Amino acid sequence: xxxxxxxxxxxxxxxxxxxxxxxxxxxxxxxxxxxxxxxxxxxxxxxxxxxxxxxxxxxxxxxxxxxxxxxxxxxxxxxxxxxxxxxxxxxxxxxxxxxxxxxxxxxxxxxxxxxxxxxxxxxxxxxxxxxxxxxxxxxxxxxxxxxxxxxxxxxxxxxxxxxxxxxxxxxxxxxxxxxxxxxxxxxxxxxxxxxxxxxxxxxxxxxxxxxxxxxxxxxxxxxxxxxxxxxxxxxxxxxxxxxxxxxxxxxxxxxxxxxxxxxxxxxxxxxxxxxxxxxxxxxxxxxxxxxxxxxxxxxxxxxxxxxxxxxxxxxxxxxxxxxxxxxxxxxxxxxxxxxxxxxxxxxxxxxxxxxxxxxxxxxxxxxxx
Amino acid sequence: xxxxxxxxxxxxxxxxxxxxxxxxxxxxxxxxxxxxxxxxxxxxxxxxxxxxxxxxxxxxxxxxxxxxxxxxxxxxxxxxxxxxxxxxxxxxxxxxxxxxxxxxxxxxxxxxxxxxxxxxxxxxxxxxxxxxxxxxxxxxxxxxxxxxxxxxxxxxxxxxxxxxxxxxxxxxxxxxxxxxxxxxxxxxxxxxxxxxxxxxxxxxxxxxxxxxxxxxxxxxxxxxxxxxxxxxxxxxxxxxxxxxxxxxxxxxxxxxxxxxxxxxxxxx
Numbered sequence: 001x002x003x004x005x006x007x008x009x010x011x012x013x014x015x016x017x018x019x020x021x022x023x024x025x026x027x028x029x030x031x032x033x034x035x036x037x038x039x040x041x042x043x044x045x046x047x048x049x050x051x052x053x054x055x056x057x058x059x060x061x062x063x064x065x066x067x068x069x070x071x072x073x074x075x076x077x078x079x080x081x082x083x084x085x086x087x088x089x090x091x092x093x094x095x096x097x098x099x100x101x102x103x104x105x106x107x108x109x110x111x112x113x114x115x116x117x118x119x120x121x122x123x124x125x126x127x128x129x130x131x132x133x134x135x136x137x138x139x140x141x142x143x144x145x146x147x148x149x150x151x152x153x154x155x156x157x158x159x160x161x162x163x164x165x166x167x168x169x170x171x172x173x174x175x176x177x178x179x180x181x182x183x184x185x186x187x188x189x190x191x192x193x194x195x196x197x198x199x200x201x202x203x204x205x206x207x208x209x210x211x212x213x214x215x216x217x218x219x220x221x222x223x224x225x226x227x228x229x230x231x232x233x234x235x236x237x238x239x240x241x242x243x244x245x246x247x248x249x250x251x252x253x254x255x256x257x258x259x260x261x262x263x264x265x266x267x268x269x270x271x272x273x274x275x276x277x278x279x280x281x282x283x284x285x286x287x288x289x290x291x292x293x294x295x296x297x298x299x300x301x302x303x304x305x306x307x308x309x310x311x312x313x314x315x316x317x318x319x320x321x322x323x324x325x326x327x328x329x330x331x332x333x334x335x336x337x338x339x340x341x342x343x344x345x346x347x348x349x350x351x352x353x354x355x356x357x358x359x360x361x362x363x364x365x366x367x368x369x
Numbered sequence: 370x371x372x373x374x375x376x377x378x379x380x381x382x383x384x385x386x387x388x389x390x391x392x393x394x395x396x397x398x399x400x401x402x403x404x405x406x407x408x409x410x411x412x413x414x415x416x417x418x419x420x421x422x423x424x425x426x427x428x429x430x431x432x433x434x435x436x437x438x439x440x441x442x443x444x445x446x447x448x449x450x451x452x453x454x455x456x457x458x459x460x461x462x463x464x465x466x467x468x469x470x471x472x473x474x475x476x477x478x479x480x481x482x483x484x485x486x487x488x489x490x491x492x493x494x495x496x497x498x499x500x501x502x503x504x505x506x507x508x509x510x511x512x513x514x515x516x517x518x519x520x521x522x523x524x525x526x527x528x529x530x531x532x533x534x535x536x537x538x539x540x541x542x543x544x545x546x547x548x549x550x551x552x553x554x555x556x557x558x559x560x561x562x563x564x565x566x567x568x569x570x571x572x573x574x575x576x577x578x579x580x581x582x583x584x585x586x587x588x589x590x591x592x593x594x595x596x597x598x599x600x601x602x603x604x605x606x607x608x609x610x611x612x613x614x615x616x617x618x619x620x621x622x623x624x625x626x627x628x629x630x631x632x633x634x635x636x637x
Contacts, residue, residue, distance in 0.1 A: 001505050154437075
């Protein structure tokens with residue numbers, strides 16, 4: 001708890017500090033490639049039947065929105081005098097982003113990764129190693145993201161004096177969900193200004209995929225006060241919600257619970273044991289979700305839906321054919337939902353966060369035919 | 370049962386500390402349901418035979434953030450063998466006539482059932498205390514009042530990194546005993562006893578009127594003895610015994626020998 005208070009204080013201070021903000025802005029612009037374009041996907045729009053605009057986080061350095069958060073937290077760690085960084089990763093995108101930020105800033109980095117994910121995402125393991133990061137294999141439980149987060153938290157508790165934990169999503173104990181949201185809201189801030197500039201109005205629907213929920217919360221937050229804008233989070237239905245093999249705690253509803261230090265929608269059995277999530281997309285393969293999403297859901301401000309593995313895989317291929325863009329399997333969930341649920345309104349206008357690029361998923365997609 | 374049931378959990382724990390006849394009370398950790406329910410009950414009985422004064426009964430959990438690899442693996446195995454909360458509490462009920470049982474259980478299991486119902490379930494089975502390792506001070510009041518109402522001692526944890534003001538607030542609310550983590554990090558055996566142990570214990574004792582028990586990283590009779598010499602009023606031994614239970618051909622006999630060696634080290 002004291003470490004969390006220290007982190008919160010340091011973040012509030014840094015956020016208000018002009019020179020910190022300027023340095024982060026410079027890195028996001030010159031190193032990571034911000035602002036990312038907002039792109040009207042013409043052939044996809046035609047197929048859906050109304051305009052669909054894509055926020056191109058896939059064009060960022062390292063290929064996903066994760067770098068926004070990793071750069072911000074690594075800079076914060078440096079400011080706090082912490083020389084050692086730990087992180088967890090599922091698909092490897094956050095691990096690569098953390099490794100990248102640490103190489104850039106000269107910080108020592110260890111990334112915890114489940115052995116099942118290491119197998120599924122071998123190229124990302126190699127990327128991290130290349131940048132001087134140590135990849136620590138986690139062999140507990142299902143050997144995926146949940147176990148990696150647990151192991152990173154254990155490391156942090158033991159080494160808290162020297163170490164900062166760059167959590168990859170809007171989950172974990174406070175202040176992490178808020179810290180990650182603050183660092184990711186640049187997606188929504190840019191997109192809102194860009195859509196106003198390009199279309200002269202706000203979108204009717206803003207859509208993003210939700211695992212832990214960092215790209216979605218970053219996209220949603222600037223639109224929360226815009227009453228006419230529907231916010232739609234797309235979770236992983238895995239093999240189908242009815243099978244229980246999914247990663248859609250927000251969509252399924254049910255009792256809230258505690259996972260990794262926050263109270264939110266989680267997948268659990270009657271006794272409160274956390275159950276395993278399932279998704280073809282490693283980044284959505286997590287039984288919990290950011291607490292702010294559960295809050296937006298309970299307020300009725302955002303709605304959560306789910307897309308199966310099969311639907312996401314089809315969208316992955318379809319968007320590649322239509323747009324010459326290979327989306328991450330995570331982002332393919334958001335695109336699949338839009339394609340399956342066109343907006344009937346005359347002034348339909350969708351804004352979708354294309355959170356990452358899909359090269360990392362090629363082997364997985366091809367192996368499934 | 371009758372004599373024990375007349376006392377509240379905190380009173381029964383206090384008595385066990387006071388009457389241990391050792392330099393520090395000995396509290397071995399038992400993973401409930403490992404290797405199975407009957408097996409864990411037999412190990413618990415062997416703890417009592419070996420000279421334990423209290424027993425810490427772990428409820429296996431899917432995501433045991435405070436535990437190192439040995440206890441994690443035992444918890445996973447217990448769940449795979451079908452352990453349920455009810456089954457584990459029943460193991461506690463079987464041990465309770467011999468020694469006070471302090472249940473160690475992660476917060477989501479407590480909140481899934483509801484703190485009142487959870488505390489009442491412990492009391493019904495004659496158990497004495499509850500440790501929730503991932504329950505911070507800020508979230509504790511609702512669990513503490515449920516436990517107080519049921520006569521269950523809610524035992525808080527403090528670490529060497531706990532700041533002074535926070536330590537004082539936690540110490541003030543301690544029931545039964547104050548669980549003092551000897552090292553920063555998770556459960557598990559370590560070599561040597563930290564030189565700061567004396568300071569850690571002194572700080573903890575100054576914060577509370579409850580006895581101070583030290584755990585995490587104590588695996589040998591020498592370490593147990595050193596903790597007592599450093600001022601600990603209770604010594605908790607976990608991973609060392611769970612490892613023995615996992616590896617020995619005859620777990621009850623093996624853990625009885627280990628507990629016996631610890632007990633004599635604490636009696637000398």
